[in-house]
Amino acid sequence: MTITNTASNGALQSRKETDSMGAIDVPADKYYGAQSARSLIHFEIGEGTWPRDVMPKQVIVAMAQLKKAAALVNHDLGKLDAEKTKLIVAAADEVIAGRLDAHFPLRIWQTGSGTQTNMNVNEVISNRAIEIAGGEMGSKKPIHPNDHVNMSQSSNDTFPTAMHMAAAEAMVAMLPPVQKLRDALDVKAKAWKDIVKVGRTHLQDATPLTLGQEFSGYVTQLDRAMVACREALDHLYDLAIGGTAVGTGLNAHPEFANRAAAKLAELTKLPFRSHPNKFTALASHDDFVFASGALKMLGAALMKIANDVRWLGSGPRAGIGELVLPENEPGSSIMPGKVNPTQSEAMTMVCVQVFGNDVAITMGASQGNFELNVFNPVMISNFLHSTTLLRDACTMFREHCIEGLQANEPVIAKYLAESLMTVTALSPKIGYDKAAEIAKKAHHDGATLKETALKLGYVTAEEFDTIVVPREMTYPK
Structure with missing residues (x-):
């Protein structure tokens, strides 16, 4: 290392670090090294202060966990001595704890394998370990970013591993808020099981159901979406680590892959395991397509639920108005x-x-060429964006909408009484054609179904009252 610039007060402003391309200035107060510095120069794309353009912290933490696990396993396999292992673990723990966040400024817009981020983590851990040991940052002694921190690894297997780890952690964190929203909807479904209302298909009146039955549909949608998410989560537990450059495991101990995955499972308390085929793990990201599809399924369910809720709560005087939504804030700057x-x-x-993020993930995952996919950063960024949005939105929607929903029973009863579709109950007795005639004539004349049915002489008053009972139309009979 060579000191190149100093401030007027003698404080070090930058240092020279080297990589295979030569020497480059690195800020003196940063733990990253030459390759990270080059990335900042060559990939100044987007806003460095906008989180969506910066490599997600979850990926950095996952990478640090991986470096820690790799060091411990390499030591167990006799490839890394105890002192170096201790230094790498100590520095990695600081990254995991978030104490070195300022030293990971790289954008997602970089090499598609994530090599710059892998080296960013290697360099930070190396220099921090050197500092802990009392050495000189940039000297690569006693901890070399490639030879020691990256031992038995390649960017091609470490970044996909970190992707799976970060995605799995995020999906695990997302599921409890989804479950709580599901449970809140279930509370409403049970509370409203006896409120009979007009059904609607094609945005037109249909046969009756209960408000509870309607909400039970939402509950089951979320149940099934969570099943899909958990199934996808199981695929994310397969890790690429040990595949090294192209999936063959070159430069890694034969036991490294299984041991590293087991160590990560131990460190994270998640059931990570070695991917059964490293060529698939490096060259394709079908598991991400599957997992993103599960998020899309959840998003589709939530879209339907949220749309139904706002339509059912439309009004208050010229809409459907069957639900009364919580009033959280003023809605207009001009309409009091x-x-x-x-x-x-x-x-x-x-x-x-979420749907848009899924498209980006699908496109990225489809672009693997030969032994490597090079759309990794954009895929994991979009995936983590989706899980974060869904997690937070489920919490807000539950707390500030679903839990405070009220059924507007007078309006519900009014619509039910006016509905023409209860005529469907007469079809088994008088036939479809006569029932349709009653409905159309009643609508044309502005009369009730009963008045019209009696006028046409198709049923008696007693028969009508016995057959057309909305509550009895809400279950098989």
């Missing part, structure tokens, strides 16, 4: 007293973003 279904609107926008 207006209140909007803001939680539903926020949720539907989140779902649209």
Whole structure:
């Protein structure tokens, strides 16, 4: 290392670090090294202060966990001495704890394998370990970023491993808020099991159901979406580590892959395991397509639920108005007293973003060439964006909308009494054609179904009252 620049007060401003391309200035107060510095120069794309352009912290933490696990396993296999292992583990623990966040400034817009981020982590751990040992940053002694921190690894297997780790952690964190939203909907479904209302298909009146039955549909949608997420999660537990450059495991001990995955499972308390085929793990990301598809399925369910809620709560005087939504904030800068279904609107926008992220992930995953996919950073960034949005949106939607929902029973009863579709109950007795005639004539004349049915002489009053009972139309009979 060579000191190149000093401030007027003698403080070191930068240092020279070297890589295979030569020497480059690195800020003196940063732990990263030459390859990270080059990345900052060559990939100044997007806003460095905007989180969506910067490599997600979850990936950095996963990489640090991986470096720690690799050091411990390499030591167990006799490839790394105890002192070097101790130094790498100590520095990695600081990264995991978030104490070195300022030293990971790289964008996701870099090499598609994530090599710059892998080296960013290697360099930071190396220099921090050197500092802990009392050495000189940039000297690569006693800890070399490639020879020691990256031992038995390649960017081609470490970054996909970190992707799976970060994605799995994020999906695990997302599921409890989804479950809580599901449970809140279930509370409403049970509370409203006896409120009979008009069904709607094609945005038109249909046969009756209960409000509880309607909400039970939402509950099951989320149940099934969570099943899909858990199935996808199981695929994310397969790790690429040990495949090294092209999947053959070159320069890694034969036991390294299984031991590293087991060590990561021990460190994270998640059931990570070695991927059964490292060529697949490096060259394709079908597991991400599957997992993102599960997020999209969840988003589709939430979109339907949020849309139904805002439509059922539309009004208050010229809409459907069967639900009364919580009033959280003023809805208009010009119309006094207006209140909007803001939680539903926020949720539907989140779902649209999740759908867009899924498209990016699908496109990225489809672009693997030969032994490597080089769209990794954009895939994991979009995936983590989706899980974060869904996690937070489920919490907000539950707390500020679903839990405070009320059934507007007078309006529900009014619509049910006016519905023409209860005529369906007469079809088994008088036939479809006569029932349709009753409905159309009643609508044309502005009369009730009963009045019209009696006028046409198709049933008696007693028969009508016995057959057309909305509550008895909400179950098989």
